Amino acid sequence: MIPTTDRPPAALDVHRGATSVRPLGPWRLEWLRLTRTRRWIGLAVPFLLFACTGPLMARYADELLSAVGTAGNITVQATAPTPADAMDGYTGNALQLGLLAALVVAAAALTVNARPTLAVFYRTRVPSAARLVLPRWTVVTGAAVAAHAAGTALAVYETGVLIGLPDIPAVLTGWALSSLYLVFALAVTAAVATRARSTLSAVAVTLAVVLVLPLLAAIPALEPWMPSTLAGAPTALLQGAGPGDYARAASVAAVVSGAALLLAIRGVARREL
Amino acid sequence: MSNRTSLWASLARYPTVDPGHPWAISTSGLTRNYPGGAGVHDIDLRVPRGSVYGLVGPNGAGKTTLLSIxxxxxxxxxxxxTTAVPVERIAVCPDVPDLEPWLTAAEVVELARSLSAPRIPATGVLEALAHAGLGDVAHRRVGGFSRGMRQRVGLAAALVTDPEILVLDEPTSALDPAGRAGMLGLIAAMAGDRTVIMSTHILADVERVADTIGVLRDGRLLYQGATQDLLADHARPGWTVRLREGADRARAALEGQPWVTRVTSPARTVLHVDVTSADAAETGLVPVLAACGARIVAIEPHTADLETAFLSLTSTRENP
Structure with a gap:
């Protein structure tokens, strides 16, 4: 037996008496990655923060603008707030900063080959790269969608208290479509991150892709097909748009997400260490 | 051949599995070229089953490339x-494993077990850690571990899967002397039960535990066979000369002799003299020392070691 030369102080060894180890597979590993590293906080904060501030800003926009306006002898008057304005205050911000936070967390988890000796640990132990990629992507994406759901619920509650309840079926449809956009963006992140040499480069490339899509959507012929239009669905649905308006974008997002995940799995396996 | 859809299978070339193969692992004409002539070239490796195979060579010789392939x-x-066992029965341990710092040592080993050998009971996790000398710190997070402790966690993560072939890259590079002795003891104890392939540039480690050796240099396998045969074939005779004074004169005089291949001076009054033949040294050593006025305290032959054999082998290939 090898003697232990770095024995820690007993006070630090809080589980010293433990005689068993709780099973740890790839799914629980990703849950621990999210919770023990506190990444879940970074993921949840943007959604919950804007869920709090969005309806508040919509409700008191008139008062805020009036206070700012009278200081310069200018009178500014906002229109009466609607539930759609309040929900737009949430989704408009949360789906930008929340998406950015989710991209960073996903890229950090999915840059499997960025640390070669850690990659050796995983890649020589799994029969398929899918066992590395899918749990990482699913847990982060699930957490982002859950954070978006919690933010949406909080925004609906606050809107109901301050202004009046929004159209719930439209809210739910909008949440589903914008969640599909999150799924799409994080699948693209997976495809990029599994080929990237660092988390930073993975985030940069993915951001570039995500930013280019709205530019392409400026072309009228392409606009209905662009997954980025899904991010605007929550507001548009509350303002009278129909779910069918997003069928093509949702289809593209679903197909591209699947393809991106396949690319991610191949990306891990083919990279030499 | 393995029928699993695996990482290995997704690579252009992956090991063929043949349970009846006479070798634990063998390669045929294995070549990987890198710019500037680096890589490995036409390697025919033969690793006997149950052996401890020491893969030695200087930095840049191609050891890591070969093990990676x-x-x-x-x-x-x-x-x-070609391997005699399926890939899941092969465990790899990098020199200093990079581990998730927020996992405990026990969780790292448990993760290794669940990923590659879920059939093995989880009770083996703490046993493997105890075997690697980390029983007392099994439930501490590895983020605070030293390099040596991480190396031992890596070994435990490899052993928990009960592999038939264990590939160790520089297994003692981060260990203190006591840890190194323990690691070598562990490796030696595995001989016969499993095949161990260890790459290292510490020749003393190989000499101590490896029964078979492969010498790589510039990507080519210069020698492969029993360690004892290498010592017998390539370890040239040498003498240790202890002098009271005149070591510098003696060294200069000896280096001028055609039968002297190398003179080193590990201490101010000690010379190690490697020679081409024992006969030449036995008749010529004392006269040369006497002629240069060196005051001799002792002259004794030193035993052949792997370093001498390695240097002899590589210099022979350099200047055939």
């Missing part, structure tokens, strides 16, 4: 790899 992490440009 054997373990499926790099592709070969040409040649083939």
């Amino acid at each position: 054997l373990t499926g992490l790099r592709r070969a440009d040409a040649g083939s790899v």
